[in-house]
Amino acid sequence: MTDFTPEQIEAARLAFARPAVFLQGAAKIEQLPEPDLPEVAFAGRSNVGKSSLINALTGQKGLARASNEPGRTREVNFFLVDERIRLVDLPGYGWAKASKVETRKFQNLGRDYLRGRVNLKRVYLLIDARHGVKAPDIEALDALDLAAVSYQIVLTKADKIGPQERQRVAEATLKAVSKRPAAFPRLVLTSSEKGFGIPELRAEVLLACET
Template identity: 75%
Template sequence: MTDSAPASPFDFTEEEIEAARVLFQRQATFVMGAAKLEQLPEPDLPEIAFAGRSNVGKSSLINGLVGMNKLARASNEPGRTREVNFFDLDGKMRLVDLPGYGWAKASKTTVKKFQDLGRDYLRGRVTLKRVYLLIDSRHGLKSVDTEALDALDLAAVSYQIVLTKADKIKAHERVSVAEKTLKAISKRPAAFPAVAVTSSEKGFGLPELRAEIMRTTGAEL
């Protein structure tokens, strides 16, 4: 395995990378967890959301983006994120952690309740700028991810694939899985035509993802 950073699919200037670094170093705080649609905070800030299978690394990615170890709670217990969790970044935007899917041990009733909450959020959130769908780079897109892709297309919400844990595979494998993933989503109507390759543990891919989020939300310092 190698820890060298993969090439980025994004075209950012050094100034954009630096501005995003400064923005994401500002104070990030947990706002609330919503278990019902009516509990959501007022849609008064641009939001970007993170979705993915349980244990794909959503909490680690959020923590890595803001440079904090415990902002989002990571857990070894699949399916622990059963609310829509909101984090405020210096009053500029909200980062939203959606309930995970693919739970092995949760009841069907529980799964449906929290997946429906996520879908309701996606359909009705006017300030939602993009969803980042996290996929474990070691495994690529699986059949269980198809339902999430379909739901995002149906909601007509712009979404982008983020490959996580890319430090766990070799450089040529990163290129291969990114190419296969991009091809798999190429005809999906709401998919953003680029795949981010990241490692929360090693930090690569995060500077470009911060810049992409900053650009997407229109947030300014």
């Protein structure tokens, strides 16, 4: 966990205060937009809060469709921020109420995206702070390492636990990924509901897209 300067936080706030729009959904790899802008992708279990986090980052509650039914995302969804950065919502894993064939289909789409996207700057792997790294997350970590894509852990719903538990989960999570080759060496604790960690995550995204 790294402190950003007030200038970096403000630059990120301004970038994400500018218009953010839903660009498109892609059900097939051929439907992906041209790789002409930097992208960051959000991955995680179906109920980890990806849509809520994207909405919190952009300050637009209805931008990404949050659902009470886990596993609704069947496509790779693209959102354009400030006409210069794309946020990518990948299909969730675990708990999807779909057949095994259908589940495999949209999860393979996510893997294909990870492997072949030359403009992908970073993947943010969302993990519920209340539960830490679970078996389905290990599978996702393995897939990210295999794709050789830089990824960073974001702990969500951190407002649901106390400060000491947050610290414990953060340390345990960092330890769990410390020897993984593609893992970024810091994480972000967030709460979409309370708003903490959101300014820092915006700064992380901006920094990743500028490198």
